Amino acid sequence: MLRMSTLFLRTLREDPSDAEVPSHRLLVRAGYVRRAAPGGFTWLPLGWLVYRNVENIIRDEMDKAGFQEVHFPALLPREPYEATGRWTEYGPNLFRLKDRRDNDFLLAPTHEEMFTLLVRDLFSSYKDLPLSIYQIQTKYRDEARPRAGLLRGREFVMKDSYSFDLNDDGLRESYRRHREAYISTFDRLRLPYVIVSAMSGAMGGSASEEFLAPLDVGEDTFVRCTSCGYAANTEAVSVAAPAPSTATTPPARVVDTPGTPTIDSLVAFLNRSEELARPEGTWDAADTLKNVALMLVYPDGTRSPLVIGLPGNREVDMKRLEAQVGPAEPMPFTEEDFARFPMLVKGYIGPQMLGEQSASQIRYLVDPRVVDGTSWVTGANSAGAHVVGLTAGRDFTPDGTIEAAEVLEGDTCPSCSAAMTIARGIEIGHIFQLGRKYAEALDLQVLDGDGKQVTVTMGSYGIGVSRAVAVIAESHHDELGLVWPREVAPADVHLIIAGKEGGPQRSAAEQIAVELDNRGIRVLFDDREGVSPGVRFKDAELIGVPTIVVVGRGLDDGLIEVKDRATGERRDVALNEVVSHLVDICVL
RNA sequence: CGGGGUGUAGCGCAGCUUGGUUAGCGCGCCACGUUCGGGACGUGGAGGUCGGAGGUUCGAAUCCUCUCACCCCGACCA
Numbered sequence: 001m002l003r004m005s006t007l008f009l010r011t012l013r014e015d016p017s018d019a020e021v022p023s024h025r026l027l028v029r030a031g032y033v034r035r036a037a038p039g040g041f042t043w044l045p046l047g048w049l050v051y052r053n054v055e056n057i058i059r060d061e062m063d064k065a066g067f068q069e070v071h072f073p074a075l076l077p078r079e080p081y082e083a084t085g086r087w088t089e090y091g092p093n094l095f096r097l098k099d100r101r102d103n104d105f106l107l108a109p110t111h112e113e114m115f116t117l118l119v120r121d122l123f124s125s126y127k128d129l130p131l132s133i134y135q136i137q138t139k140y141r142d143e144a145r146p147r148a149g150l151l152r153g154r155e156f157v158m159k160d161s162y163s164f165d166l167n168d169d170g171l172r173e174s175y176r177r178h179r180e181a182y183i184s185t186f187d188r189l190r191l192p193y194v195i196v197s198a199m200s201g202a203m204g205g206s207a208s209e210e211f212l213a214p215l216d217v218g219e220d221t222f223v224r225c226t227s228c229g230y231a232a233n234t235e236a237v238s239v240a241a242p243a244p245s246t247a248t249t250p251p252a253r254v255v256d257t258p259g260t261p262t263i264d265s266l267v268a269f270l271n272r273s274e275e276l277a278r279p280e281g282t283w284d285a286a287d288t289l290k291n292v293a294l295m296l297v298y299p300d301g302t303r304s305p306l307v308i309g310l311p312g313n314r315e316v317d318m319k320r321l322e323a324q325v326g327p328a329e330p331m332p333f334t335e336e337d338f339a340r341f342p343m344l345v346k347g348y349i350g351p352q353m354l355g356e357q358s359a360s361q362i363r364y365l366v367d368p369r370v371v372d373g374t375s376w377v378t379g380a381n382s383a384g385a386h387v388v389g390l391t392a393g394r395d396f397t398p399d400g401t402i403e404a405a406e407v408l409e410g411d412t413c414p415s416c417s418a419a420m421t422i423a424r425g426i427e428i429g430h431i432f433q434l435g436r437k438y439a440e441a442l443d444l445q446v447l448d449g450d451g452k453q454v455t456v457t458m459g460s461y462g463i464g465v466s467r468a469v470a471v472i473a474e475s476h477h478d479e480l481g482l483v484w485p486r487e488v489a490p491a492d493v494h495l496i497i498a499g500k501e502g503g504p505q506r507s508a509a510e511q512i513a514v515e516l517d518n519r520g521i522r523v524l525f526d527d528r529e530g531v532s533p534g535v536r537f538k539d540a541e542l543i544g545v546p547t548i549v550v551v552g553r554g555l556d557d558g559l560i561e562v563k564d565r566a567t568g569e570r571r572d573v574a575l576n577e578v579v580s581h582l583v584d585i586c587v588l
Numbered sequence: 589c590g591g592g593g594u595g596u597a598g599c600g601c602a603g604c605u606u607g608g609u610u611a612g613c614g615c616g617c618c619a620c621g622u623u624c625g626g627g628a629c630g631u632g633g634a635g636g637u638c639g640g641a642g643g644u645u646c647g648a649a650u651c652c653u654c655u656c657a658c659c660c661c662g663a664c665c666a
Contacts, residue, residue, distance in 0.1 A: 010599090
């Protein structure tokens with residue numbers, strides 16, 4: 001039983017000024033967490049109870065699925081991460097530090113290397129596989145900008161699992177089992193989620209899906225098809241490319257277009273020009289081919305220019321681009337870059353002189369919509385001039401295509417051609433088929449039945465544990481406070497005394513509290529003295545325990561009020577029945 | 589990384605423009621009394637390196653420089 005008279009808790013009457021998102025605001029105000037460092041939080045008793053409930057549900061589902069728990073240090077040496085290339089590829093988000101002897105260490109963001117090495121140390125036969133092991137561990141990422149409280153910290157707790165299989169079929173099966181375990185975990189946690197196709201990003205590997213909680217505060221954007229169920233992170237969306245056209249287009253010609261360095265100004269110019277008027281209607285931004293110059297910066301510091309051609313009505317989506325060019329980081333072209341590559345005329349870049357085979361040798365990739373036979377208005381590589389009718393395949397040949405154009409609401413679904421919708425979400429789980437990247441780099445092999453060495457294939461599977469607490473809060477609250485699902489709530493019953501001090505309410509409440517406690521019901525008992533009923537009600541609503549029990553004026557008639565925090569529904573229950581009534585409610 | 593904003597008691601804020609008693613208010617906290625079903629009331633208290641460092645000045649919360657932290661926006665278009 002938790003007695004509020006002695007509980008280490010202080011609720012705040014006002015919102016903390018630095019908290020923006022509801023989960024952060026309410027978790028601080030209701031006394032669950034306190035900020036302790038940039039991107040780091042202290043769990044107070046109530047918060048830690050919720051955290052442990054969440055952790056235990058995750059652990060329970062992992063164990064049920066037959067995965068085994070281990071525990072690694074968070075502080076790790078550089079060498080294994082050097083061997084897989086992640087020491088450099090992970091970039092500035094990796095927490096690096098040195099010990100007193102000047103040796104490099106890191107605070108692990110994930111543990112692929114260590115799990116791989118551990119299995120290599122202990123196992124060497126196909127008979128040992130398949131194997132799935134996991135840990136629940138504090139992870140570190142040196143986020144440029146921690147924000148939104150627990151949702152994106154620099155220190156957070158993650159459950160990460162790794163599967164080890166002899167072949168691709170085994171990997172698919174391990175992946176499927178993790179996917180099932182994640183579904184039952186998130187269902188039990190009462191977390192809303194959408195499973196979307198994802199990019200594997202810095203982890204490497206092939207197939208990968210994310211579990212996204214669809215919330216506006218999320219920092220991921222995903223699309224969903226309105227008809228076929230296709231869902232994908234925008235980073236992973238592949239554009240439905242039209243079929244190449246073989247129709248003959250008019251020859252390309254250069255026209256003077258003074259003062260048209262932007263797509264808007266160009267389109268306006270085209271529509272003012274009588275000479276360029278089109279029988280089929282007005283010019284649109286989608287008729288233009290926009291060429292965006294970017295500088296790719298590789299982890300080793302080398303830089304190489306890249307020009308991306310895409311329909312003028314779309315912007316380059318930097319997140320999508322990063323997912324394509326990683327580990328290189330794309331940077332916008334600076335004035336110095338333009339000075340260094342004088343053939344790129346800012347505002348008038350055209351594909352005629354681009355491509356690795358061209359004089360400029362600048363790599364030129366286009367959006368998949370720019371297929372052979374499509375005709376464009378685009379830059380003429382000279383200030384104040386554009387080319388009309390420049391046709392892909394005939395007048396220019398890009399080095400390839402790239403998925404970097406922004407995805408727009410209503411874009412066609414790549415699997416069924418219906419329209420797609422866009423929403424925001426926050427990643428609560430991610431499952432990957434890693435393949436052999438880590439096993440190869442760290443030489444994890446086993447003997448197969450024929451006595452041959454075979455490289456093991458791996459999967460990796462993560463759940464943000466501390467983030468899950470925040471996401472549950474984010475999706476389970478109202479204007480009065482938190483509304484915990486019972487599975488993760490810090491208590492089942494919040495028991496309030498609402499009567500005259502020294503009246504019969506206190507002893508009745510005391511008795512109910514003890515009986516509930518004896519029946520195994522988790523009770524948060526507001527036994528504070530000298531606290532007005534209003535404060536007790538407000539605190540109960542803020543703290544968000546699912547069932548609120550009020551011992552108050554009804555006691556004279558032998559009645560106790562039982563209130564559901566989520567629905568607000570209240571009913572009076574006879575004093576001698578209230579305990580068994582509550583047991584019925586609370587035992588799931 | 590860039591732009592903007594904010595740092596004054598546990599929380600929310602005023603004071604700063606125009607330097608000058610002992611730095612204020614509300615909430616919370618402590619004591620006593622009253623009150624007791626919706627963040628009660630009275631009286632009396634405790635609590636501050638004014639984010640930090642340096643400077644200007646007879647004198648700095650206030651002016652200047654640097655720095656740290658937090659919040660928001662942008663990460664970008666040709």
